[in-house]
Amino acid sequence: MFALPTDQPVLSRPGRPSAPSVSTVEVRNVTDAEIPQWTRTWASAYLQPLVEGTADFMRETIAHDRVIGAFDLGQCVGTYRSSAQELTVPGGGFLPASAVSKVSVAGTHRRRGLLSRMLGMDLRGALERGEPVAVLDAAEYPIYGRFGFGPATSMAWFEIDVHRAGLDPRRTTDTGGVETVSADEYRKLAPEAYERFRLDQAGALRRDAMWWREATGQRVRPGTTWTEPFYAVRRTPDTGEVDGLLCFTAEETWASMVPRSPLYIRDLIALSPAAERALLRYAVTVDWVDTVHLPYRAPDTLAPLWLDDPRAARLTTLSDYMWLRILDVPRTLAARTYGVEGTLVLEVRDADGYAAGTWLLHGGPEGASCVRTTQPSDLRLDVGDLARLYLGDEAATRLAAVGCVEEVHGGALRRADLMFRTGRRSWSPRAAVRSAAGPA
Ligand SMILES: CC(C)(COP(=O)(O)OP(=O)(O)OC[C@H]1O[C@@H](n2cnc3c(N)ncnc32)[C@H](O)[C@@H]1OP(=O)(O)O)[C@@H](O)C(=O)NCCC(=O)NCCS
Known part of the structure; x- marks a missing residue:
């Protein structure tokens, strides 16, 4: 039997400030009528603009999830949400996982054990629901270790200097099976290709229909602006099946009549090394582009090796990414x-x-x-x-x-x-759709 923690606030740990109002705070599931104030609390903690329509947007986002709040005399002072996910593990097995996000506690109520209580409630629920693990993308490294989470995958960000890459667009004519597609075509092709990909990628999580709507601009959070990206897919030469996805934006930039445009890769999913090579080389040879920003890659990504000069891919961030709690x-x-x-x-x-x-x-x-x-x-x-x-x-x-x-x-x-240890490192492709970095 597991020794399950109780739902009581933990007040006895050293260093915790006295918490006069904690006894008035109730931690429980949130009702539909409370979503607007729950959203307001979350938005303020995540430094997000709260504009007309944000609560309705959030209501749709969390419609199928476990939504918890902390309420002090009826006022929402803490938010928490978890959703049913599936984690691919080495060898191609899967684990039901509770994916935690939207974790916040109002500045007025911090450090009084509210996160501990919300997380405790949900982790007990996860076990009851048959989810042996919980996963999350931690805003800050020191938060979740004390709750038994550990960083289970990491990620690397690169900036590729296209002039050093050795792939001159004027001499690169082989497209390697890459085709540009419209947003509509991408919406049709990408979810199925990603699904095949994640079944074989340890560390990957599912992406649902809402994920793809957000990733392709069909669902935009009020108060944020959407930049329409460029889309491409790669097809295998033998069967024509889609085995790679690429989504990127670029900013047209010139300096003294010389093109210096940055290109930002939002998503690059490859089902084979050949697909990765083709998509990366395609991105690196887009005309007018000076620098390719390649975030959220596996720490042992092949990306630098597909360039004639791997030093052209400068590692700018190497960080923990998905945190795992084994229950x-x-x-x-x-x-x-x-x-x-x-x-x-x-x-x-x-x-x-x-x-x-x-x-x-x-x-x-x-x-x-x-x-x-x-x-x-x-x-x-x-x-x-x-x-x-x-x-x-x-x-x-x-x-x-x-x-x-x-x-x-x-x-x-x-x-x-x-x-x-695994031959290739596990990798969790980017979970949050829009934010450049930060938790979901
Ligand atoms: C992170 C956050 C939710 C913590 O809420 P909280 O109710 O203050 O947390 P608790 O009181 O339950 O703290 C539990 C423990 O974690 C520690 N802790 C909490 N936040 C921490 C942080 N940002 N860095 C380091 N330790 C932290 C507390 O000191 C406490 O430790 P203790 O038991 O040894 O005293 C809150 O500070 C917040 O809303 N931050 C901004 C949004 C955010 O970063 N959310 C997380 C998204 S992944």
């Missing part, structure tokens, strides 16, 4: 495959109880099993560090070097690296 250890660990056949006994600490215990993992390239055990442990670690290992994006030896994983039994670290 059900046996189900989560058994869902993926492992690099080599092996056994590990993991002693997991979890202050909130969900994942706490000692777990026997048998895993290999064909599948895995995981059960509670009384055997002596091989490795000792916090649940957030297990999340860092889970998708193969982090090495146990690295975490041990900084004191986050303890090797109890010699050889276990090396075995963990061989088992958990």
Whole structure:
């Protein structure tokens, strides 16, 4: 049995300021009539303009989700939402996941445990709904570790200097199967191609119909402006099936009669290395473009290698991206495959109880099993560090070097690296549609 946390505010942790009004605050599901004030609280915390129509837009956004609010004497002072997602894990398995977003607490009520209460309520709900993990895109690194989340995938941003890339548009005639398409054609082709892509991409999440409407300008949040992008797809030479998607904007810019336009890639999804090569080289050879901005890529993206001079792709950001909270250890660990056949006994600490215990993992390239055990442990670690290992994006030896994983039994670290690490890194393609960076 899991030791489930209660719904009580945690007031006893050191450093927490006294919270005179916390007892008046109720944390519960939000009614439809409360969506306008819930939206106002969220918008102010996320520094978003609150204009006419924002609440209706939000009502549609969260229509199928679990929507929680904190209310102080009827006034909304905290917001939280989670939706049903599906996470692809190494080996092509899937885990139902609770995707957390719209997390905010009014400035007047911060640091009184309201996030803790809203998150606690939803994580208990996730387990009841049969979701063994929760995922989110953290606004700030220090927020979620204390709740048992760990950064499970990372992302890299590049700026490509097209003049150094060695791909001269005047001499690049092979389009590699890339076709420009209209927004309507893209809307028809992209969702299906992405669906095929994410089934095989560890770290990827589903994109629903609303995602595609927002990504293609059919749904624009009031108070924000939409810049119509350019769309392209790539088809495989043999079957003609779409195996790549590209969406970008560009700003026409000139300096002393020389074109210096930046091109911003919003989305680049490739189902094969050939498709990635074709789409990237297409973007890098658009006339009048000086710099290609390529955000939200896998940390081991092939992008630089498709350029004649890989140094033309300057890494501008390397950061954590998707955070993972493991709630059900046996189900989560058994869902993926492992690099080599092996056994590990993991002693997991979890202050909130969900994942706490000692777990026997048998895993290999064909599948895995995981059960509670009384055997002596091989490795000792916090649940957030297990999340860092889970998708193969982090090495146990690295975490041990900084004191986050303890090797109890010699050889276990090396075995963990061989088992958990993946050939290509896991990757979570961009989740939020419009914001340049920041949480969903
Ligand atoms: C982040 C936010 C929701 C936290 O809400 P809160 O109700 O103040 O959080 P809690 O009181 O439950 O805090 C729980 C713990 O997290 C810590 N914490 C909260 N926000 C933190 C932050 N931004 N950085 C570091 N630690 C933070 C608290 O200090 C507390 O630690 P403690 O238990 O050791 O005292 C709130 O500050 C906020 O709305 N920020 C702006 C919007 C935002 O960033 N949302 C997150 C989107 S992913």
